[in-house]
Amino acid sequence: MSTWLLIDGFNLAYRCFFAIPELTRSDGFPTNALHGWVKTIWKLEDQEKADGILVFFDLGGAQDRLALLPDYKAQREEMPEALSQQIPVIKELTRLMGLGGIEIEGVESDDLLAAQAVALANDGHTVKIVSADKDFAQTVTDNISMLLPPPSANPRLGWRAMGPAEVVTKFGVTPDKIADYLALVGDAADNIPGVAGVGPKTASKWLNEHGSLEGVIANAAVLKPDRFRLIVAADADRLRINLQLTTFNPNLPVQPAVKPPADGTSLVARLRELEMKSATIEAERRYGASQGELF
Structure with a gap:
C-alpha cells in the first residue's frame, strides 16, 4: 500500500516563520515562512518518499470543545501579522506543489488530521504525521507514526520518527x-x-x-x-x-487517498513573482518547468 504524510499546517508554518530571519520581497511583503515552507516540504519529500502529502489547516472555531470549556485556547496570542499575511500564499504554494489542502470551518484541523490518519491506516496505508504536537501521540500505532521536527538546540538530529515504543519512552504510557x-x-x-x-x-x-x-x-x-x-x-x-x-473525534470526513497533480509552471511563476530566487531554481529542476530569465 501507499505511504502518506499528513502535515499539521499551522504547526509547521509557525516553525518556518520563527526559524528563518526576516525576509521580504522588494515591496516589503514578508517571505521568510514561505522560504521555510517550500524547503521543508521538499526536504520531507526527498527523505520520506511518500506517495502523497495532505496538509491540514484551521479555519477557526472549535465549537464542540468551546461548549465544554469556554476558555479553551483562550490564552493563545494572535498570530503575528507577518505570518498571517503569508498563510494564504502558503496554501496557494501547497496546492501548486501537488499537495492536498484540507480545512473545514468550525472543525479543528487536529481532529481532521487524526481522523484521516486512522482511516488511511485502517485501509492498510502507512501514515506519518508531521507535527510536534503531543496530542497526536494518541493516534500512533504500528501503521501511524509521528515525524518530529529537528530540535532548535540540535538541528543536526533531523526529523525523527516516533512510533509506539518512542511514545512509551517519552510519556511513560502507551x-x-x-x-x-x-x-x-x-x-x-x-x-x-x-x-x-x-x-x-x-x-x-x-x-x-x-x-x-x-x-x-x-x-x-x-x-x-x-x-x-x-x-x-x-x-x-x-x-x-x-x-x-x-480526545480526537474519529467521526469526521476524510479525503480519498489520491495525490493531486502539481502545477510546476504556475508554481515557478508564483515563486518568481515572490522573488524567491533559489526556490524558483529548485522548482524548475523538480517540476521540469521554466519561466525564462530570473529576476
Missing part, C-alpha cells in the same frame, strides 16, 4: 492512554487545566496501575501520594470533561 494522560496533567497549549500538582511521572504511574482515567477516578481513595485522593475525587467531573477535550 498511545491509547495519551488522552487520559493529558486529561490528568493538563495541556497548557490548549488552556486545559489538569490536576494541580500532578506531573508526568504521577499521571503515568496512575494510568499504568489503573488502566484509564476512569480507573484512576474509581480508585481515588487509594491513590499515592495520599494528598491527591480527595482532589481527584472532587475533580472527577472536570477530569471527564478534560478527557473529551483531549
Whole structure:
C-alpha cells in the first residue's frame, strides 16, 4: 500500500516563520515562512518518499470543545501579522506543489488530521504525521507514526520518527492512554487545566496501575501520594470533561487517498513573482518547468 504524510499546517508554518530571519520581497511583503515552507516540504519529500502529502489547516472555531470549556485556547496570542499575511500564499504554494489542502470551518484541523490518519491506516496505508504536537501521540500505532521536527538546540538530529515504543519512552504510557494522560496533567497549549500538582511521572504511574482515567477516578481513595485522593475525587467531573477535550473525534470526513497533480509552471511563476530566487531554481529542476530569465 501507499505511504502518506499528513502535515499539521499551522504547526509547521509557525516553525518556518520563527526559524528563518526576516525576509521580504522588494515591496516589503514578508517571505521568510514561505522560504521555510517550500524547503521543508521538499526536504520531507526527498527523505520520506511518500506517495502523497495532505496538509491540514484551521479555519477557526472549535465549537464542540468551546461548549465544554469556554476558555479553551483562550490564552493563545494572535498570530503575528507577518505570518498571517503569508498563510494564504502558503496554501496557494501547497496546492501548486501537488499537495492536498484540507480545512473545514468550525472543525479543528487536529481532529481532521487524526481522523484521516486512522482511516488511511485502517485501509492498510502507512501514515506519518508531521507535527510536534503531543496530542497526536494518541493516534500512533504500528501503521501511524509521528515525524518530529529537528530540535532548535540540535538541528543536526533531523526529523525523527516516533512510533509506539518512542511514545512509551517519552510519556511513560502507551498511545491509547495519551488522552487520559493529558486529561490528568493538563495541556497548557490548549488552556486545559489538569490536576494541580500532578506531573508526568504521577499521571503515568496512575494510568499504568489503573488502566484509564476512569480507573484512576474509581480508585481515588487509594491513590499515592495520599494528598491527591480527595482532589481527584472532587475533580472527577472536570477530569471527564478534560478527557473529551483531549480526545480526537474519529467521526469526521476524510479525503480519498489520491495525490493531486502539481502545477510546476504556475508554481515557478508564483515563486518568481515572490522573488524567491533559489526556490524558483529548485522548482524548475523538480517540476521540469521554466519561466525564462530570473529576476
